[in-house]
Amino acid sequence: MKKKVLFIIIIVLTLSLISFYRDRIENLTIDGTSLAQSQQNKSAFNIDKTAISSFFKQYPSLKKYQPDVTIIYKKRNFKSIWYNRTGLIEFADVLYTKANLLDEEGLNSRLPYKDKFDKLLYDKPINKLSQINTEIMLSTVYVFYAQKVFYGMDTKKIQETGWFIPRKNISYANLLDSLLVNPELLNRNENLVFDQYYKLRDVLKKYRQIEKEGGWNYIDSISQAEELKPNDSSKVIGQIRHWLTINGNLKRDSKLNIYDDEMMAGVLNFKKRNGFKVNYTITYRHIRQMNIPAEERIKTIMINMERCRWIDPKLANANEYVIINIPSFKLVYKKNGKKELESNVFLGQVITETAVFSANINSIVFSPYWNIPKSIIESELKVQMDNDKDYLTKHNIEWNNGNARQKPGINNSLGLVKFIFPNPNGIYLHDTPARNLFDMEYRTFSHGCINVQKAKELAIVILKDNPDWPIDKINNAMKGEKETTCMLKHKIPIHISYFTAWVNDSGEICFYNDIYLRDDHLVELLFSEDS
Structure with missing residues (x-):
């Protein structure tokens, strides 16, 4: 009897195990697809x-x-x-x-x-x-x-x-x-798409809602000589306050026509977000920027989303890199995902535009010579020499194997440090003695190279972990006496970009002037029938 009971128990357990493993097999996953689904497929x-x-x-x-x-x-x-x-x-x-x-x-x-x-x-x-x-x-x-x-x-x-x-x-x-x-990757895939794209997409939704609700009213213009300042009172100030509220620079619209403390904070936020010099003065140029309609802002967001599509997200995931955004006149140096330095820059004039490309910084040159390009010799230097026979001596310029170069010194056009990243455009980052130019809002003054306000700080932070280059050695190398080159142990990627709309770390949309007029051409391409 005991043997019969034991036999029955064994049969029951066997059948249970077969059923259990059959279910397991049917639900095994292969690359995320169940075996049952796989069989259907x-x-x-x-x-x-x-x-x-x-x-x-x-x-x-x-x-x-x-x-x-x-x-x-x-x-x-x-x-x-x-x-x-x-x-x-x-x-x-x-x-x-x-x-x-x-x-x-x-x-x-x-x-x-x-x-x-x-x-x-x-x-x-x-x-x-x-x-x-x-x-x-x-x-x-x-x-x-x-x-x-x-x-x-x-x-x-x-x-x-x-x-x-x-x-x-x-x-x-x-x-x-x-x-x-x-x-779900159809909705968001940050391994494939630069994350700025998704931030702009969220803002696009907000601006379409603003447009749907009627956008914003036109702000009455003021003369080029006129300025609005704190404690002023006018109808225009009330219009500006309303605009600041709609665009997220103020939390509420008090509907007052007085330029009060609350509005001052909104004006500062607006200027930070739009690349203006940060102060409380409102001029006709600021009002002109505010009067750009919502429809145009939406187009600007769309074309900058398109620019994001072109970027490999891996570029922004590098351990260390420098990125310059031309329209914002800003340089950012990031390391291990953290912003280590941000600096104002000035860039190429409209006739000598700074190019948009990527390269790798491989060296830093302290107290550099400036090897003057032949194009500048022909178009500028020879004219100066004709007008002043002592021009070369006065500007510390010498001839070297048939080429002109400016010797190291505090008045050298490259300042006291430059950053080399080989590229076909002949562009590099460098310091400058023309410090006053960084106070300007629209900083397009160079022949194409990128002049960095915090050039010395950038060199220090890049070399921070290099025991061969302590701060004392950097200071000595930047006395302007002798050109000294530091070859970097690891090349640092640098990306010179062009974004006229950008969502900052606080989630606020920033709009910058299209200084090289590249947006219009992209609008034509993006909105064409075969785009």
Whole structure:
């Protein structure tokens, strides 16, 4: 009897274990997909190149996406992506909805054949695409969306705008794998998209709401000679107060026409956010900036979101880097994710624009010579020499193997330190004896190089962990007596960028003047029919 009971117990336990492990096997995950789901997917059909070719002949406006669609299917051995045993997967509907909401991503694009695809997907069965064409259509919509949102316009168009920072590469096939596992990456993917993009996207939503509510009223202008200061009273001040409130510089609108303490704080915030000299004086130029309509601000946000699409997020994730934003006239040095230094800069004049590109700082030169470019010798130096025979002596300039150079010293045009990052533009960072120029709001004075207000501080913070370069040695090297070069142990990436809209660390939108007039051209490209 005991043996019979034991036998029954063994049978029951065996059956229980079989059931348990069968459930476990059915729910095992492979790259985020359950084995059960995987089996469903295996039941889907094949896609051949002939079907793909036929689809794009039928929808020629989508033909430019054919190569990437083909690559996606090739990676998957031409198996279908968007179907399982029960029909279209849920992500197909999510993707199609997102592709029809590109305005939320700061884009002015529309899905080709949208009306037709809507009918084919959602109308009566008699109007539906074949399963194969629906499959290829969804893959095409995916590439269309991913290219628009995650990659941006093609490289040739980007370079037309004067942007030469190396852009990221995207594998649409690998990205699709990630999205199928985690569809939330469709909404936010900071491993693929520069995080400033998402900050601008949030602000875009706010400004569209402001526009929907009527934007802001026009502020009456004042003369170029007139200034508004604390304790002044006028209708214009009340208008400015209202504008400051709508744009987030003041928490409330007291509707007073007096320039009081509360408004002073709002004016300071406005000036910090818009690249103006920080004081309490309001001039016609500030009012002119405020009178830019919400519609134009929205366009500015959109084109700067586009610039964000071009940037590889890895650039901002480097352990150490320098970034300059031309329109804000600012340099930032970051190390280990922390801002170590921020400095004002001045840049190239409109006729000698500072280029937008990336490079690597490999050395710091203390008390440098200035090897005067031949273009400056021809256009400026020879004229000065004709007018003053002692000009070279007065400015500490000598001839060296047929080239002119200015000797080290406190009046050297490069100041007492320069930072070298080899590049085809011949641009570098350097100090300057013209300290007064940093007090100006629009600082475009150079021949293209970047003049740094805190150049010495930048050298000190870069060399902080280098025992061979203590502060005393840096001070001695910067006496202007002898050129001394410090080769860096590790190259430091430097990125010279161009953003006219930027969300700061406090989440506030900053707008900067388009000093080289590059926004208009980008607007034309971004809002063109084939963008």
